[in-house]
Amino acid sequence: MTKQDRVLIFDTTLRDGEQSPGATMTHAEKLEIASLLDEMGVDIIEAGFPIASEGDFKAVSEIARQSQNAVICGLARAQLGDIDRCWEAVKHAAQPRIHTFIGTSPLHRAIPNLTQDEMADRIHETVTHARNLCDNVQWSPMDATRTEEDYLCRTVEIAIKAGATTINIPDTVGYTAPRESAELIRMLLEKVPGADEIVFATHCHNDLGMATANSLAAVEAGARQVECTINGLGERAGNTALEEVVMALKVRNDIMPYETRVDSTKIMNISRRVATVSGFAVQFNKAIVGKNAFAHESGIHQDGMLKNAETFEIMRPEDVGLTETNIVMGKHSGRAALRSKLEDLGFELGDNQLKDVFVRFKELADRKKEIYEDDLIALMRTATDPEEDRIRLKSMKVVCGTEGPQSAEMVLDVDGAEQSTNQTGDGPVDAAFNCIKALVPHTARLQLYQVHAVTEGTDAQATVSVRMEEEGRIVTGQSADTDTVVASVRAYIHALNRLLVRREKGGTDKREINYKDVS
Numbered sequence: 001m002t003k004q005d006r007v008l009i010f011d012t013t014l015r016d017g018e019q020s021p022g023a024t025m026t027h028a029e030k031l032e033i034a035s036l037l038d039e040m041g042v043d044i045i046e047a048g049f050p051i052a053s054e055g056d057f058k059a060v061s062e063i064a065r066q067s068q069n070a071v072i073c074g075l076a077r078a079q080l081g082d083i084d085r086c087w088e089a090v091k092h093a094a095q096p097r098i099h100t101f102i103g104t105s106p107l108h109r110a111i112p113n114l115t116q117d118e119m120a121d122r123i124h125e126t127v128t129h130a131r132n133l134c135d136n137v138q139w140s141p142m143d144a145t146r147t148e149e150d151y152l153c154r155t156v157e158i159a160i161k162a163g164a165t166t167i168n169i170p171d172t173v174g175y176t177a178p179r180e181s182a183e184l185i186r187m188l189l190e191k192v193p194g195a196d197e198i199v200f201a202t203h204c205h206n207d208l209g210m211a212t213a214n215s216l217a218a219v220e221a222g223a224r225q226v227e228c229t230i231n232g233l234g235e236r237a238g239n240t241a242l243e244e245v246v247m248a249l250k251v252r253n254d255i256m257p258y259e260t261r262v263d264s265t266k267i268m269n270i271s272r273r274v275a276t277v278s279g280f281a282v283q284f285n286k287a288i289v290g291k292n293a294f295a296h297e298s299g300i301h302q303d304g305m306l307k308n309a310e311t312f313e314i315m316r317p318e319d320v321g322l323t324e325t326n327i328v329m330g331k332h333s334g335r336a337a338l339r340s341k342l343e344d345l346g347f348e349l350g351d352n353q354l355k356d357v358f359v360r361f362k363e364l365a366d367r368k369k370e371i372y373e374d375d376l377i378a379l380m381r382t383a384t385d386p387e388e389d390r391i392r393l394k395s396m397k398v399v400c401g402t403e404g405p406q407s408a409e410m411v412l413d414v415d416g417a418e419q420s421t422n423q424t425g426d427g428p429v430d431a432a433f434n435c436i437k438a439l440v441p442h443t444a445r446l447q448l449y450q451v452h453a454v455t456e457g458t459d460a461q462a463t464v465s466v467r468m469e470e471e472g473r474i475v476t477g478q479s480a481d482t483d484t485v486v487a488s489v490r491a492y493i494h495a496l497n498r499l500l501v502r503r504e505k506g507g508t509d510k511r512e513i514n515y516k517d518v519s
């Protein structure tokens with residue numbers, strides 16, 4: 001493989017992805033995702049935006065210390081203080097990178113109210129400063145795809161002369177289309193002096209559903225770094241999905257002869273983890289990682305598949321780490337078997353977590369004869385640490401029917417004391433949530449309540465995700481149960497327990513600044 005054939009994968013799940021409202025991850029979750037990214041062979045991990053919050057700073061510093069293979073990158077605005085803070089965090093990495101950016105399009109230039117010349121000076125000053133701290137500097141003209149061509153060339157040239165080693169071309173608002181995306185990279189490679197000395201990156205957003213196509217078109221034109229996120233997580237319609245780029249390059253290597261270093265068999269595992277910790281479920285028909293991506297339901301397809309899998313399958317489920325969904329466990333399976341099966345699925349459990357999951361596994365096995373891998377994954381969505389939870393569900397009963405209002409009775413253990421109540425509501429879930437609100441008064445607003453069936457059949461488990469917000473702190477909770485109301489209550493309590501922890505720690509998830517504050 002020559003340098004020309006190699007495409008670097010730059011993952012920004014922990015920065016651009018996590019920035020998406022409600023996708024906030026805990027510190028431990030960020031470290032875990034970073035370690036999965038490192039293991040799967042991602043070349044560069046953008047671990048956060050160190051100046052944005054104390055939490056981001058700590059996460060980037062620790063990821064920098066723990067990572068074995070990947071370059072660890074932090075984001076910084078075009079300000080000396082931001083760049084210093086970013087360096088303080090990434091400098092612990094074996095291979096650190098500073099990524100600094102400024103919005104170069106007319107609309108973005110108007111925010112800090114800089115003329116073209118003033119902005120050019122700022123780019124020179126900040127990239128030079130970054131390069132004095134670190135050998136590996138990435139520079140991005142934010143909203144590049146809506147920046148005047150001449151000015152874009154001028155700023156890219158300044159950044160290269162100041163020492164940038166990677167130039168990233170962001171399609172910040174998901175506006176470009178494949179042909180234009182390719183032409184832009186080709187134009188920069190042709191016109192900008194020194195362009196052949198550095199790596200061009202492509203960073204696309206998916207507002208028009210073209211992020212992956214735009215990224216691949218940029219690669220064909222000469223970009224050699226693709227910026228992406230797991231599951232396409234990201235603000236609005238998200239970023240380019242890592243799994244789509246990696247698999248497209250693998251499956252269509254005949255017409256796109258470029259290699260990545262990513263081990264594609266690790267895709268499903270990290271996809272599930274990101275869905276769980278971000279609270280953003282993957283849509284069923286999502287390419288590569290959606291639940292239906294490898295399902296061949298229709299009669300014609302099944303017949304073809306039985307004769308020859310390639311009839312309707314362009315890649316094998318194993319290539320993305322999807323093993324056949326078998327009935328995996330039953331009522332008599334023991335704790336060791338559960339631990340080992342969960343490890344196969346990519347979940348490493350502490351003893352307390354295993355104890356908690358095993359109890360819930362046994363309860364499930366009593367109610368559901370056949371336990372599938374998907375059932376176990378759903379159980380893991382609520383793998384809380386029982387010793388840390390201040391609120392626990394002891395028992396509940398709901399009364400529902402055609403005549404409202406519905407009512408619920410509930411007993412909770414709150415800080416070691418049992419408390420009970422009886423409330424009504426518009427439907428059983430509302431009545432049950434009203435019980436929680438009565439027993440644990442809080443002002444958090446429910447932002448999202450989502451229910452999915454895990455498998456088929458009327459005894460299927462429901463997985464419930466909730467997201468709530470209180471004074472700028474956003475938390476998510478998940479649970480699964482064959483009883484949808486119980487799953488809902490557990491998900492709500494899961495989120496509330498996380499909120500109590502956040503309250504104790506103080507601070508909010510709101511970043512003091514975000515990357516749009518460019519002044």
Ligand code: KIV
Binds near residue numbers: 101143168205515
């Ligand atoms: O979309 C964008 O422009 C960004 C930049 C900060 C690179 O995420």
Ligand code: ZN
Binds near residue numbers: 172
């Ligand atoms: Zn972005």
